[in-house]
Amino acid sequence: MTLLAFDELQLRSLSHSVRATAMVFEDPVSRKLLEHIERIAPSDATVLIIGETGTGKELVARHVHALSKRAHGPFGALNCAALSENLIESELFGHEKGAFTGALNSKDGWFETANKGSLFLDEVGDLPLGLQAKLLRVLQEREVVKVGSRTPSPVDVRVIAATNVNLEEAVAASHFRADLYYRFNVAAIHLSPLRERPGDILPLARHFLKVYGDRLGYTEIKLSPATELALLNYDWPGNIRELENAVHRALLVCPGNRLRPEDFKLSGVRASQTGPAVSTSSLESSLIRLCEQAPPKLFDIIEETVIRTAFEFCEENQVQTARLLDISRNVLRHKLGLYGMLPNGTKKLVGAYHELED
Numbered sequence: 485m486t487l488l489a490f491d492e493l494q495l496r497s498l499s500h501s502v503r504a505t506a507m508v509f510e511d512p513v514s515r516k517l518l519e520h521i522e523r524i525a526p527s528d529a530t531v532l533i534i535g536e537t538g539t540g541k542e543l544v545a546r547h548v549h550a551l552s553k554r555a556h557g558p559f560g561a562l563n564c565a566a567l568s569e570n571l572i573e574s575e576l577f578g579h580e581k582g583a584f585t586g587a588l589n590s591k592d593g594w595f596e597t598a599n600k601g602s603l604f605l606d607e608v609g610d611l612p613l614g615l616q617a618k619l620l621r622v623l624q625e626r627e628v629v630k631v632g633s634r635t636p637s638p639v640d641v642r643v644i645a646a647t648n649v650n651l652e653e654a655v656a657a658s659h660f661r662a663d664l665y666y667r668f669n670v671a672a673i674h675l676s677p678l679r680e681r682p683g684d685i686l687p688l689a690r691h692f693l694k695v696y697g698d699r700l701g702y703t704e705i706k707l708s709p710a711t712e713l714a715l716l717n718y719d720w721p722g723n724i725r726e727l728e729n730a731v732h733r734a735l736l737v738c739p740g741n742r743l744r745p746e747d748f749k750l751s752g753v754r755a756s757q758t759g760p761a762v763s764t765s766s767l768e769s770s771l772i773r774l775c776e777q778a779p780p781k782l783f784d785i786i787e788e789t790v791i792r793t794a795f796e797f798c799e800e801n802q803v804q805t806a807r808l809l810d811i812s813r814n815v816l817r818h819k820l821g822l823y824g825m826l827p828n829g830t831k832k833l834v835g836a837y838h839e840l841e842d
Contacts (some may be wrong), residue, residue, distance in 0.1 A: 502805070506691050507724055511683030513676050524671040525551035530623070532668040533646040533677025538725035541646040542604060544673060548644055549602040557601030560594045565607035573615055574631050583632025595628045597641045609649030609660060611646065620664045620787035644670075665675045678720040678727065685715055688724060692731040693743075705741050709826070713809035714745040788823045795825060 504791035510516040526550045533541045572637055578593030622628050627636040645668045697705045720726055731837045733748040798804040806816040820826045
């Protein structure tokens with residue numbers, strides 16, 4: 485078993501975020517991923533790690549750093565979604581004394597702190613557009629300008645970015661700069677969710693069993709065969725982080741030295757029962773623009789648009805429309821009548837959504 489793990493001290497060193505503490509490369513999917521990581525890590529190329537929350541993106545970033553020529557340099561980690569727009573600029577690029585209220589002293593940003601090393605930027609899909617432009621300039625010019633300063637400072641940092649957002653869709657929705665996306669996407673690493681690499685589930689569970697079992701003073705603790713089957717059948721929507729927390733919680737409530745399925749309190753959701761992830765980036769973009777216009781009866785406009793679009797998509801078949809929207813036919817007929825979509829009906833709302841798209 486190939487195990488990638490960092491202790492808590494290592495994870496907190498130069499980091500504003502602590503993620504999953506271990507991942508293994510036992511499953512064939514994971515072994516191919518490890519080979520890919522080992523190929524791109526020695527280069528100095530910018531890396532983009534794409535994966536769901538809890539899949540271990542920060543651990544992979546640290547592994548890329550450890551296998552690179554910068555391994556002896558610093559590794560910084562920053563969660564871009566955890567800070568406000570004003571604060572994140574100061575965190576990234578630093579600030580001069582008096583640059584803003586509360587700036588009592590000059591401070592280096594993460595780019596300067598990670599100089600000669602690697603900087604992991606998690607959740608880059610949440611960066612404001614204005615900050616994206618400044619970040620792009622830093623990557624292109626390899627220099628930073630502190631907030632409140634006009635003097636650039638050279639930096640030598642390898643950026644490893646990560647996101648659980650589909651950046652291509654974000655670019656199409658004008659939420660993310662295309663030039664910054666291309667700059668990030670030089671070497672991409674796609675982390676599969678835990679449900680798609682079941683060969684990693686039990687090795688990870690046993691690893692966390694050992695870690696938390698030692699902390700809690702267990703001399704010997706095992707998984708029952710029924711528990712192993714339950715763990716393999718579970719969907720793990722929270723991925724490695726959820727598995728780690730589940731093992732820890734089970735150890736706290738387990739009455740003996742063998743974990744039972746009921747100790748985990750899993751919901752029983754299986755991967756086969758879960759449909760593919762639905763992206764709503766474009767929809768959210770349209771809704772934001774609609775909110776900016778602030779028309780009267782905003783919710784009615786949105787609801788009418790959803791029902792009208794589904795009704796037209798189903799060729800005005802009420803049964804199919806109700807099934808698609810997961811509502812009863814009676815509710816649908818009430819809404820169709822309310823919005824004048826039944827035969828001889830008169831619409832009560834103006835289709836402002838089309839105006840928005842124009």
